[in-house]
Amino acid sequence: MKPEKKQILIFGGTTEGRRLAESMCAAGFFCTVSVATQYGEQVMEEMPALTLHRGRMDAGQMEEFIKKGRFFAVVDATHPFAVEVSENIRKSLSGMSLPYIRLKRDTGIEETEGKNLRWFRDMESCGEALQETTGNVLLTTGSKDLSAFSKEELRKRLYVRVLPNEESIALCEKQGICGKQIIAMQGPFSTEMNEAIIRQFHISYLVTKESGNTGGFYEKVKAAGNAGIPVMVIGNPEKEEQGFSYEEAAEEIYRLAGEKPESPKLMVSLIGIGMGAEGLLTLEAKEKIQRADVIFGAQRLLEEVGEEKEKYPYYLAADIIPRLADMVEKEDRYKPCIKAAVLFSGDTGFYSGASKLYEELKKETKEKRLRADVEMLSGISSMSYLAAKARMNWQDAAVISLHGRKANIMETVRREKKTFVLVSGLEDMKYLGELFSGEEWNGLRITAGYRLSYPEEEIMVLTPSMCGSLEKEGLYCCFIVNERTAAQKVSHGLKDASFLRGSTPMTKEEVREISICKLALEKNSVLYDVGSGTGSVSVECARLSDEIQVYAIESDREAVELLGKNSDLFGLTNIEVIEAQAPEGMGPLPAPTHAFIGGSGGKMIEILKVLYEKNPFLRVVINVITLETLGEITDLLKEFPVKEEDIVQVQISRAKKAGPYHLMQAENPIYIISFNFLEGLTENENT
Template identity: 40%
Template sequence: MKMASILVFAGTTEGRRIAEYLRGHAPEVYVCTATEYGRELVEDGENIHVLAGRLDVAGMGELARGCQAELVIDATHPFAMEVSKNIRTMCEKEDIPCVRVLREGAAGGENAVWVKNIRDAAAYLADKKGNILITTGSKELDPYTRIPDYRRRCFLRVLSTKEAVEHAVAKGFEGKHLIAMQGPFSEGMNEQLLVHVKARYLVTKDSGKIGGFQEKMEAARKAGAVPIVIGRPQERGLPLKEVFLMLAEKYGFRDPRKIVLIGVGPGDGKCLTGEAREAMESADVLIGAERMLKAAENIPVEHYEEYRAEKIHEFIQMNSRYRRIAILLSGDTGFYSGAAGLKEELKEYDVTVLPGISSVSCMAARIGVGMEGVPLLSIHGRSCNYLDYLRESGRVFLLVSSGKEVQSVLTRLCRYGWGRARVYVGSRLSYPGERIVQGLAERLAKSGTEWDGLSVVYMELPRSRRPEPSDGRDGDFVRGKVPMTKSEVRSVILSRMTPAKDAVIYDVGAGTGAVSIQLAKRAIDGMVYAVEKNEEGLSLIHKNMLRFHVSNIRPVHGEAPEILRDLPAPDLAFVGGSGGNLRRILAAIWEKNPGARVVVSAITINTVAECMACMQAFESHPAEILQVQVSKGKKAGDYQMMEGQNPVYIVTFEGEGQQ
């Protein structure tokens, strides 16, 4: 007699994961995909049977009866609403329980334009200018064909299947405007494509973390493209993790696999904690990068070399025979570690984290300094404004990933006037070839030393150094003949902008860079783009950056709004000089990020009039106008008299939809 089975309608990553989870553990499993391509992504064998083909309600019912399905799992795409509706209808007719797998939402998209469907996305773009990258698939293309000049402006990315390409060509997408590729797409690939097609807009669906939504959002931010996001339909169902738990309980699977993330310390096996060694010795398999596995070379357990979270996840899914899995990570799991990303990637499993000795802790012990209050930073595969943290704290620990980065750190210290900073470079800590070099930055920068990539750098400013110049005193800035926003007005401007620590900011008409300096100090993890068309002004910005030891400013030579085109989308903008182009500048900023707050200062009546016109033109951006007039005391003989400065109007435009 034929046993009851499970019927899985797949076509997504969730469907493939469910098939692998059920492999060898459950009754017979029938996985149905819409296309042959989808079928190739699921391995047939053991108790897994893969079928391909589009089915209507009757066809689904015939399949369910033929395989005697006692449970149906709908793991189709979140936007495959018609298919999900047919699956529910079939299950009601056949009286079979149905579980809908819900895809978890992804963070990001705060600065995007959200719409309900593709028709609304196309309608929003109909009166916008600039190129458009469309990543919503090939099924519903008619709305895009109603965008003016769509054959020239729109670029469509679809799956590299014959069906998708033929349908796209039939709708007028061809040549360089049709990109047939198979994902997944990394953030870098998305960014390169956006830049290549010079996209001002990216149309995407909220496909969640698994669907690459976060990668697209971050790529759009870096490429300066506005995301147009089609919101996900509301459904009832269970997240993937709960589906796994339900299946384990229903079919009596063994306890979920145990995964341990282990910090192995600086690298040498002798720095392993006793708890870490015990967990490694009791594991069925050890997973990690080559250097991590070397620390466990004397532990007689199977090794698998891999460090990428998604590949580790794939290996675990495809090798259900391993029940106790240890993943080895460099240093301490709580300090610039891959542990957090792995824990998120492997959240359907029972994951434990064991800390290790960090290389920074090892370095601090070697050179005899405390770690209290010292910023712990890293430029290992990331950017970091470490010079700004050094300015604020006087001391910094820094992880690097190459010898060139060590040399770059030393060179930048000298360039920003800190050649007398004391620097320690610890290389290959805990290994037999351990080396610690110390000295003044200016001496080490010229020493010609070949630095090791596996290094920790400790920097400390001289205690007897000169007091830092004050960004609140106009006289402390290098001035020249370029106009500068006065300190009292700057304080009001900064109170209106309130930049976040990691904000991306434009300073348009930056002049001497006085506002840029103060913004950059507050956005210590962010970046200020100081836009100035005057050559003298650009030179002054560079000089003031060095004078105030501020590194997170990028001087940009050119005239707005044209020069803004290639900059990343801003969170905030200050316009101190518009050259009569205020309306176009505001439009360019909000085209990149409709949610950006913009503060404008105006001294002339002409600019005030422009501001008033813009308040009417951009009604979706609530505005507030403020007048500031400062008077300063001036000695006149034995008396003090107040001397008034010109009034300054400060207009604050909020982001779209904000109050």
């Protein structure tokens, strides 16, 4: 356990200070970071265990601030040139027993040896030397020490690069530096950016502090060397003083807290990178890849990204997870996390291996074999890419994958005007050509994409026979367009004449449609059609969704035969005919979610009791003709707990022609009763 609510106090808005704060917060420590300026506050990332304090303090104010806190260590991570601030921190701690850790910046100059560097002990001596020169000066030492370069002749030649905040700009203006002389930009700056500024402002001398790699020192020296100008360097004033490196400071904090560091946490990004060419990467994906410590993916994907990264040609969980575990075991123990990017072609949510890897990583985390946070980043799918290249839309396309799987593609193409197909390669394209070679498929158009996004990319419009003549191996995908599909209705509403009937009673068309609406079926409902007659209700309900299962319960032999014929007439496989009396025939069936009762054979109370036992939340719709049956049912409903009870009378009249006239002929009124069972029937109520 970390000391309860006890914190580390870190002074300084430097890169080293931010890195240490992020590491310690990630490790579970509480950190208070004290920064002098608003800019120092802005560049700190928000973290749950982090508290920020903004404002400059003298030694007395620091002492008061420290005494109010519950700190077990104080880290001085201020800039190496902030000598006065470091001195104030040490003074504030002089009467306390709190440990002081000076986090030093590595400002080694090995990489700059042999360059045109001129060294100075302080700003003043550098300013005096520049007064003896001619030409423009790029000052990259910040805004606080401008007074050392404020003499009028030199000031006119200065171009000052400072942080983009009001305080820095105000200090420049106070010293008479304004307008185009102020370059307000936030680093870090690349060699190329430094060179561009040198060229733009015709710089003859570049002035910098010996600030090390995190301060962009080497990029400045290299840019000046490329431009052929000298670099005036103010040496690090604390270079010879004792201090802690980042690793040493982290180790000391753990020692003081009586803790041992945990293994690094994994931050895994599963990234869809489009077809493979780097130009299809999203900006978010580029950033994650750039920040990754290691990258995984198929070899063809790795070739396009992360030139200087550690890379492994793995895309299966069985290969990736052991490698990640090995990295956690061997990584720097003070590193808070290891960032891994796993690349997948196309989009992570479109027939991608990303989902399986995500589940495996979550399983490893749940079972505490790894500590991993996993995210998915979308990419451009082959379907959207091909649609754009072929100048067609894809929102109305059915989607099928033949990539390592089987699918009933012929039925899909038969009923859909447009079908997108993912294929494994040339062999699958030839298979499509054979599959659609019959006369039924005349006029079929196949828009195929080959090696999408690569230089060899081809977009082709083919007939089935042309698919058979393709020769190039590689990745394909295609849209199949069938203009000859029949229009499909999206609601129930069959005419009575659509059914085979004979002498068996049938729920008439208008009553049937109202009753089905009252059922309020869902996509995967289980429906009992009790006393189903010709099966008109069963057929219409079964046609609403392939996932609806209908049990048509009927005892009359002629009606049972008609049920089977009507089911076959519409090619339905989700109707099961039960030749039995109700409720006896319902016993072995799965529990229903809905029931329609068109005929009860005088056993309404028995049927309702069995239905309630099977599902005390069942949705029920009943059709009755006689007032006696209506009265019986309304009395029965008093014995069951129900809700949403509804009774409507439907009177249908049909027009009959009488010579040149139309006369309305009334049919028997029908009562449609609907309700939901409500769990709560008692034993006494069930007798």
